Amino acid sequence: MxxxxxxxxxxxxVGVVSVxxxxxxxxxxxxxxxxxxxxxxxEVFANIGVTKLDMGFVCSGSTDYLVGAPFSFVMxxxxxxxxxxxxxxxxxxxxxxxxxxxWTLLQEGEIDTALVYSFGRSSPSQLDRILALQLDPxxxxxxWPDPVALAALQAQALIDxxxxxxxxxxxxxxxxxxxxxxxxxxxxxxxxxxxxxxxDDYVVAPLRRHAxxxxxxxxxxxxxxxxxxxxxxxDRPAWITGIDHRIEAHALGARDLAxxxxxxxxxxxxxxxxxxxxxxxxxxxxxxxxxxxxLILREALGLADSVxxxxxxxxxxxxxxxxxxxxxxxxxxxxxxxxxxxxxxxxATSGPCLQQNLxxxxxxxxxxxxxxxx
Amino acid sequence: MAERCAVIGVGQTKHAAKREDVSxxxxxxxxxxxxxxxxxxxxxxIDAVVIxxxxxxxxxxxxxxxxxxSALGAVxxxxxxxxxxxxxxxxxxxxxxxxxxxxxxxxxxxxxFEKQSDSDAMWALxxxxxxxAPLLAGAGGFFAPIIRAYMRRSGAxxxxxxxxxxxxxxxxxxxxxxHLHIEDISFDMVxxxxxxxxxxxxxxxxxxxxxxxxxVLVSERVAESSTSSRPPAWIHGMAMRSEPTMFAGRDQVNPxxxxxxxxxxxxxxxxxxxxxxxxVAEVYVPFSWFEPMxxxxxxxxxxxxxxxxxxxxxxxxxxxxxxxxxSGGVLSSNxxxxxxxxxxxxxxxxxxxxxxxxxxxxxxxxxGHAYGGGSQFFAMWVLGADKP
Numbered sequence: 130m131x132x133x134x135x136x137x138x139x140x141x142x143v144g145v146v147s148v149x150x151x152x153x154x155x156x157x158x159x160x161x162x163x164x165x166x167x168x169x170x171x172e173v174f175a176n177i178g179v180t181k182l183d184m185g186f187v188c189s190g191s192t193d194y195l196v197g198a199p200f201s202f203v204m205x206x207x208x209x210x211x212x213x214x215x216x217x218x219x220x221x222x223x224x225x226x227x228x229x230x231x232w233t234l235l236q237e238g239e240i241d242t243a244l245v246y247s248f249g250r251s252s253p254s255q256l257d258r259i260l261a262l263q264l265d266p267x268x269x270x271x272x273w274p275d276p277v278a279l280a281a282l283q284a285q286a287l288i289d290x291x292x293x294x295x296x297x298x299x300x301x302x303x304x305x306x307x308x309x310x311x312x313x314x315x316x317x318x319x320x321x322x323x324x325x326x327x328x329d330d331y332v333v334a335p336l337r338r339h340a341x342x343x344x345x346x347x348x349x350x351x352x353x354x355x356x357x358x359x360x361x362x363x364d365r366p367a368w369i370t371g372i373d374h375r376i377e378a379h380a381l382g383a384r385d386l387a388x389x390x391x392x393x394x395x396x397x398x399x400x401x402x403x404x405x406x407x408x409x410x411x412x413x414x415x416x417x418x419x420x421x422x423x424l425i426l427r428e429a430l431g432l433a434d435s436v437x438x439x440x441x442x443x444x445x446x447x448x449x450x451x452x453x454x455x456x457x458x459x460x461x462x463x464x465x466x467x468x469x470x471x472x473x474x475x476x477a478t479s480g481p482c483l484q485q486n487l488x489x490x491x492x493x494x495x496x497x498x499x500x501x502x503x
Numbered sequence: 504m505a506e507r508c509a510v511i512g513v514g515q516t517k518h519a520a521k522r523e524d525v526s527x528x529x530x531x532x533x534x535x536x537x538x539x540x541x542x543x544x545x546x547x548x549i550d551a552v553v554i555x556x557x558x559x560x561x562x563x564x565x566x567x568x569x570x571x572x573s574a575l576g577a578v579x580x581x582x583x584x585x586x587x588x589x590x591x592x593x594x595x596x597x598x599x600x601x602x603x604x605x606x607x608x609x610x611x612x613x614x615x616f617e618k619q620s621d622s623d624a625m626w627a628l629x630x631x632x633x634x635x636a637p638l639l640a641g642a643g644g645f646f647a648p649i650i651r652a653y654m655r656r657s658g659a660x661x662x663x664x665x666x667x668x669x670x671x672x673x674x675x676x677x678x679x680x681x682h683l684h685i686e687d688i689s690f691d692m693v694x695x696x697x698x699x700x701x702x703x704x705x706x707x708x709x710x711x712x713x714x715x716x717x718x719v720l721v722s723e724r725v726a727e728s729s730t731s732s733r734p735p736a737w738i739h740g741m742a743m744r745s746e747p748t749m750f751a752g753r754d755q756v757n758p759x760x761x762x763x764x765x766x767x768x769x770x771x772x773x774x775x776x777x778x779x780x781x782x783v784a785e786v787y788v789p790f791s792w793f794e795p796m797x798x799x800x801x802x803x804x805x806x807x808x809x810x811x812x813x814x815x816x817x818x819x820x821x822x823x824x825x826x827x828x829x830s831g832g833v834l835s836s837n838x839x840x841x842x843x844x845x846x847x848x849x850x851x852x853x854x855x856x857x858x859x860x861x862x863x864x865x866x867x868x869x870x871g872h873a874y875g876g877g878s879q880f881f882a883m884w885v886l887g888a889d890k891p
Contacts, residue, residue: 161633187745193586194565198630199558200588203876207747214760217745217880218594221559221566221586230583230598236605237505262565266621267526270564376572376582383573394579480569485582 142495143235144359144366145462147352149173153316153447156252157346162196165348166208166248173244173350177362181209184352185240187217188231190224190247191451194259205248216240223247224349224455225416225477225487231353232372241358246350249449256344256450264481265379276481277341281333283386283482284421288335290387292428295335298420299323302339302445305420309442316447317343340420347449349456367462367473370497373398374477374487381482392429392476392486399488400497401474402431410490411470412437414457416477418444425483426476440464454478458489465493472497507891508603509726509735510851512542512719518682518836521620522713527567528574531616534715534841535575538612541857542719543730546576549719550608555585555595555615556840557875560627562618575614587743589642589787589875591615592716592843593882596871597741599720600884604738609722615844616715624711624839643708643790645877647700650792653756654702657795659810661702664791666813668693668707668834671788674820675831677860682712682836707791707834714838716845723890736854739868739891740771741884748877755878761800764881769802772868772885777802781885783826783853783863784870785846789833794818798827801872820861829853829861843873847884854886 149172151157151165174180181187187209193201202219211217220226224247231243257275264270287293300323309318321339329337352362359366375391375398377384401408413436417423423438432438439445441460444453454477461473472492479485490497514537516522522530531554539545552575554568564570568584575582587594592615599613625641653659672688675681685692688706696706726735744764746753753759765777774780786801788794795809803825804812812818818827828834830849833842850869852858867889873882 192566193558193560198632199560199627200876202586203588203748203879206745210747211745212747212750212752214744214746214758214763216743217587218585218598218743219587221568221584226583230601233601233605233607236607237601239505259565262563263569265570266562266564266567374581375579376569376577378573378578379570380573391579398581479566484569484572 141236141238141355142368143232143353143355144368145351146354146359146363146366147173147176148459148463149176150314150349150456150459151347152314153345153347153449155316155344157250162205162248162250163208166205166246169348169350170208170246173352177352184242184244185216186231186234186243187211187215188219188227188243188245190220190222190227190455191249192221194262195249195251195254195450197254223451223477223479225458226374228351228455228458229372229374229487232369235353235355241355243353244350245353246348247452247455248348249451250346251344251450252346277333277336279481280419281336282381284335284419286386287421287425293421293424296323296327297424298340299326301420301423302326305439305443305445308440309446312441312446315442316345318442318446336419342418342444342448345447345449347447347452349452349459351455351459363466365466365468365493367465367491368495369489370492370495371399371401371490374485376485379484386482387425389425389429389483389486392426392488395486395488396430399490401488401490406431408432408474410436410472410474412440412461412464412473414439414441414443414461414473414475416444416454416457418448420445422483454487461491465491505604506606507723507737508600508720509737510718510886511721511726511729511731511735512538512544513848513851514538514541514717515680515845515848516714517680518712518714518838520682520711522618527562527618528571530618530713531571531614531715532574534717535612535614538717538719541731544610544719549576549610549612551581551602551611552577553583553585553595553599553602553611553613555591556617557589557591558627560622561624561839562621587875588880589839590843590873590880590882591875592841592845593847593871593873594743596718596844596847597743597882597884600738600741603720603722609725611720612717613720614715614717615841617838617840618713619711619839620713643700643703646790647703649755649878650702650790653792653796656756657807657810659795663795663810663813664702664707665690665693667788667791667794670819671828671832671834674829674861675835678830681831682710703790709789709833709837712836712838714836714841716841716848718848718851733855733857734888736851736886737890739885739887740768742767743882746879748879756796757800758878760879761874761881764883765801768883768885774885778825781825781868781870782866783829783850784872785830785832785849786827786872787833787843787846787874788828789837791834794827820863826863829858829863843882846873847871850886854888
């Protein structure tokens, strides 16, 4: 998988200048999607003293199947209140891809700001049923394979390569939930050793309870700004030095599930590798809903052991569908904006067994960590 | 500064009530393959794929682009899925065009589809929601009161909608891809058809169709070296606008988002007199009365006068000075997610001179329009034969 022809024009510096998120919870009983979004949209503007009138574009990501209603993004748009009418669009994807669409538009130079948000209230749904409807409607969906079973096939494929063991999955889960203790927005945070976790029962072998993501309700919002506008709005923007995404075949039998070539190609497109194929970043926020997927992603990205992976706890600590990918960008950007990191990569995934992947490189300087940009 | 972008390939399916001969993948591939052939390109030449459709419940497949990645040759490439209600076909083309305009890609395949026969759109539109009045009557029930408000406001006589319904079906007879080919369509046939949502009769409403549309959008460099037998259709302007579904200050008959979107796209394209400067338009008219309403909203007629243009025959392919929906429009083919893209695609065909029997002579400038939701989401583009 080689990078497609991209980026003929010089990349215009665009940065994350404000972020806001709900505390991730197992079940948000008292507020619908609009009611969850409204305070977050208010907060993401208030952080930098702007209003919706300052936004050149609005883009959101969500899926109707979580809400159980067609056009669910239409209702959600009331959280912004697009009056006077605004330039606005929506992707039926994780919010990370909405951010990509907004970033693309900002490249043209006609607008300087954009609001990006996504919402995912997973709790009212039967996720095993609706995610089965994401599969090939003729050859797979009629058998109703659930997402945990599909992830287990992938985990077993990884074990079969000899590159990882069930213990490695437990190490990922233990580290993620322990790191989540430092994240006030995380849903699942606890300090347990891998050996303790290995006493869990299997949900679907070889995946035990700890290797699965929680079911989460949450929303997230981001403001992007370009060049001087970003510097005006934020002392230390998290500059997007590169961003790209790739999709793989849907049919699981057509893929090597133990690898993620689309993540690697997206990372190449985002310009994260140096001449010796290494990645120099302080932090990586990887959207790995199942513990074994972090191991596959680490290999695809060639991450050194020195990189702090998922200091937020990652998707094992909070996994609101359609939100968790954009949340990785938010968590990575937060660490750059607060000065605790100089560079980061954020990753988002969609589809069964890491079918589609996005990589976003962020840095405290628009030229990027290695000074070469994307 | 945005890069120039042009359409060098178009493809669509034969639209029909039920395309039982193809799967969803077969349907989109039929349109996409034709677009690539028209462009003189192969699947491998494409840098990125942007796909759009209306709600996933219309087929009962969640995020079907995941399953369609292989069928659309997207494996190993970036793929985006747009959903902006009924305007989605237009919005999808615009998102794809921005991938070129931003300098990100040089050859983008954009596709939109709906396979309504796989599910039931009326059901999908009417899922009960907490604290919301159930719609139950589909889109027609929503728009009928807005049409009635237009009739009262403009004083339009009752038969205007019938004229539009007849005109678009007559034009559809010249489009081999159109779903409805009603050979003996007449004023009386429409007038005598059953009243569905007063004032909208059965033959004044759009059909439910299976169908897909696809276009190849390219950079200036690729357009100028294209081996396509047809000239490129250059994008002179593109715009999107959204407004809320409901609040007290909203005019649903003449929505501000439509006015703003038109003003934006006209400004980009240097259009100050739409009726004089635009040679042909494909405008999203799912219910007959939306032709006079959009004539006003798009600035082809003064407020209250849209129906007079329709009545005068100005919008007819045969003899009109501003032919609208020469393809037969949404009233003749309505694969919902693709309906907006078909408007955008049909004007590309007109500019490139490939519209066959429904071709308007000497088209230099054309307007494609789509709207969705409760008349609240708008997408438009202006194409031209000359490089902007």
